[in-house]
Amino acid sequence: MASMTSDEDFERSNVHEVYDQIAPHFSSTRYKPWPIVERFLLGLSDGSVGLDVGCGNGKYLTVNPKIFVLASDRSEKLVRIAKQHQPHTCIVADNLSLPHSPSSLDFVISIAVVHHLSTSTRRGQAIAAMLEVLKPSPCHEHSVSVDVNRAGKALIYVWALEQKHSRRGWDEGDDQDVMVPWVMKQNTAANGASEKTFNRYYHLYRRGELEEDIQAAGGEVIESGYEKDNWWAIAVRRPAK
Amino acid sequence: MKILTTSFLTCAVKACKSSPLSFPLHYKDAELEQSDIAYNPRFLINILPRIDWDAVRVTATELGFTVPEEKPELPALDASSSTDTIEPADEKTLRELHTLLLETEVREGKLVCGNCGHEYKIKEGIANFLLPSHLGEFELFPFCFLH
Numbered sequence: 375m376a377s378m379t380s381d382e383d384f385e386r387s388n389v390h391e392v393y394d395q396i397a398p399h400f401s402s403t404r405y406k407p408w409p410i411v412e413r414f415l416l417g418l419s420d421g422s423v424g425l426d427v428g429c430g431n432g433k434y435l436t437v438n439p440k441i442f443v444l445a446s447d448r449s450e451k452l453v454r455i456a457k458q459h460q461p462h463t464c465i466v467a468d469n470l471s472l473p474h475s476p477s478s479l480d481f482v483i484s485i486a487v488v489h490h491l492s493t494s495t496r497r498g499q500a501i502a503a504m505l506e507v508l509k510p511s512p513c514h515e516h517s518v519s520v521d522v523n524r525a526g527k528a529l530i531y532v533w534a535l536e537q538k539h540s541r542r543g544w545d546e547g548d549d550q551d552v553m554v555p556w557v558m559k560q561n562t563a564a565n566g567a568s569e570k571t572f573n574r575y576y577h578l579y580r581r582g583e584l585e586e587d588i589q590a591a592g593g594e595v596i597e598s599g600y601e602k603d604n605w606w607a608i609a610v611r612r613p614a615k
Numbered sequence: 616m617k618i619l620t621t622s623f624l625t626c627a628v629k630a631c632k633s634s635p636l637s638f639p640l641h642y643k644d645a646e647l648e649q650s651d652i653a654y655n656p657r658f659l660i661n662i663l664p665r666i667d668w669d670a671v672r673v674t675a676t677e678l679g680f681t682v683p684e685e686k687p688e689l690p691a692l693d694a695s696s697s698t699d700t701i702e703p704a705d706e707k708t709l710r711e712l713h714t715l716l717l718e719t720e721v722r723e724g725k726l727v728c729g730n731c732g733h734e735y736k737i738k739e740g741i742a743n744f745l746l747p748s749h750l751g752e753f754e755l756f757p758f759c760f761l762h
Contacts, residue, residue: 379748382748421658421660421665422665423623423662423665440661444623450741454741460650460652461617461619461652461658465624465742465743465744466742466744467745468744468746471627471628471744471745471746471750472627472744473625473626473735474623475623475625475632476632479623
C-alpha cells in the first residue's frame, strides 16, 4: 500500500488542485439542491448546529434558515464563493482533521466528498471524523437500541458504480477507481473559444459499500438509499458497548 | 470569522481535542470589521441554548468587548406564530447579541491553540485549518514516519 503522504499528494494533484482551477465554472453548474439533502436539512430542529464538510460553492447553506451551518472545503477558491451565504460560516479545512470538538454537533452533511479520497483507509477515516463530532446517542442501560431523535446525525452521499443509464454508463463489475474529465469551455480574447479538460479522481461506490464503511467507522445506518446515480446513508454514532 | 463560529471551533490536531486548553481558540493580531447581516431574532433565540457562554466570554474579552457574566435569558417564541412580539428589553439584548455574535468579523489575524500553540491564519475573513503534514495524521498513523 502506498504511504499516507503519497496518497495525499495524489489527492492534491487529482482532486484539490482541479477544484481550485475549475471553481467558478464548477460553481456555476451547481445550484439545485438534491432532494434527499434538502429533506434531511429541513427535518432538523430549529437552532441545530452542524457541518457541511466539503461544501463546494455552499449551495446547501440556503436550504434551512433556522439552522447554523459551519461549512468547510479544501478549496479556498470554493470557500470564497460559499462565504456569501450569511449568517453561516465557511472555513478551509481537511475532512480528516476537522477543527471541532468531539460529540458537539447536531448534524453533518457530506455531499459528494468521500468518493474523492483515494484509499479505503482514508475514506473510513473521513467517515469516522464526521461521526466523532456528532452528539452521541443517549445511552440506555438496558437497551441496545439507539435513540435516533436525540443523537447527532450524518448524511453521507457518494457517487454510485451502478449508473448504467447515466451519461457515464458505468455499472456493476466496472473499475471502481476512475478519473473523470471536467471539460471547461473558455472564451479568451487571444484564443477565442477553447476547451480545457481536467481529470478528477473518484472512487465509485458499489451497492452496500457505503453502509459497510459507516459500520466499520463506528456508525449505525438508520436510513439509506439510491438517488439519481448516487448512494446515500444517514448514520448516528453506535453507542459504546 | 464570526464570534459565533469561534464557539464551535477547536484545534484540528487530534491530540489537542482531549485537552481543555484547546477550547476556545485564542485570537491573535485580530483586525476587526463590522459586517452587515440581516437581523433575525428567531435565529438568535434558537441558537443561544447551543452556545458555550464561557467560551464566548473568553473570545469577546480577548477582542476587547465586555459581555455579561451569565448567558442572557431570552423569551421562548411560539413556533407556530409567524409574528414575534418581543419586549423592548429583550429586543435590546437580541440586537447586542446579533452585533457581537454575527456582525463582528475578524478579517485578518490568527487563531491560536492554547494546548499546542499552533496558529491558524485568517485571511479576508476566512480561517484556514489545513495542517502541515507532520501534524495531520500523526495520531492515527504514527508508523508513517518510520519509512
